[in-house]
Amino acid sequence: MCEPRDYGGLGIIDLRKFNLAIFSRWIWRLGTNKGVLWKEILDSKYGGWRSLREDGKISKGSLWKYLMEVWASEGWGRSFEDGFKWNVGDGKIISLCEDNWLSCGALKGVFPRFFSLSSAKVAKVA
Amino acid sequence: MVQLLQGVKLKMGKADSWIWKAGGFQTFAVNSAYIQVRKDKVGEFSPVYSKLWRCKVLPSALITAWRVMENKIATRANLERRGVVVENSLCCLCGKVEGSSSHLFSGCDFAWRVWSLCCEWLGVSFVIHKDPMVNFLQFRLCQTSDSVNDVWGAIWVSVVSEIWKHRNSVIFDRGVVDALEVFALVQVNV
Secondary structure, rough: OOOOOOOOOOOOOOOHHHHHHHHHHHHHHHHHHHHHHHHHHHHHHHHHHHHOOOOOOOOOOOOHHHHHHHHHHHHHHHHHHHHEEEEEEOOOEEOOOOOOOOOOOOOOHHHHHHHHOOOOOOOOOO | OOHHHHHHOOOOOOOOOEEOOOOOOOOOOOOHHHHHHHHHOOOOOOHHHHHHHHOOOOOOOOHHHHHHOOOOOHHHHHHHHHOOOOEEEEEEOOOOOOOOHHHHHHHOOOHHHHHHHHHHHHHOOOOOOOOOHHHHHHHOOOOHHHHHHHHHHHHHHHHHHHHHHHHHHHOOOOOOOOHHHHHHHHHHHO
């Protein structure tokens, strides 16, 4: 039923998945908005959008809790990260080893030996 | 790794930012994200359906036709398969054969009469295939140009939906089996 109509379905929206897409906008804002209060609060309380990658205890804060659920749901977080690319500016935000900023996957995964030898695991690009 | 890094130039005074790949707007769009969420689940593209939905007929008729093609329609045989108790699974229009959907819309004597009336009316001869999907494609391709074919598709859809409605009225409203009536209704629809 939820398949698109040209694929043999009726094109009805899959609400669970659509909800994922809607919530992703909040993750997008968390990564791109600047100087907004709600983001500053979430950043200082939970450590920014990168902390969504670590699954673990689900905290009580409701928005953050939902964002964690969205990120973990069906491995969506990974596809969300694959869905955008980094536009490299002065390199102060991108994490050198953990972000996929060279479009070849995170350096941590591509060069695991380099990562394990590196002393600056959380360094930024610049 | 050095090779990879050489291709990157830092732009001072400009913060790092994100570019959303899908959708062509560079910024996030829920619709493109939704397409991405469900990407892995999408089956095969099927030209039959794009042709079906293009027909200009009542949506209810289209959905009936869709159910017939997918064999999702509640014929007696399908009901029995799903464990519903039916008094008998014989076709209610001819009373001879099991009332499956391939029988009801092509094999049945009644359906055959409706189809042949239509063919006579349109001035073509036509072999009725027992698979509804093949049937639809063949019927549609009687003519050469695409727009005319869509009209033929529409005729096909209304024949199928009228047969279905007629079958329901025979079962539930004690209607009389009458191929001429169905044929007249099809003509009105078209």
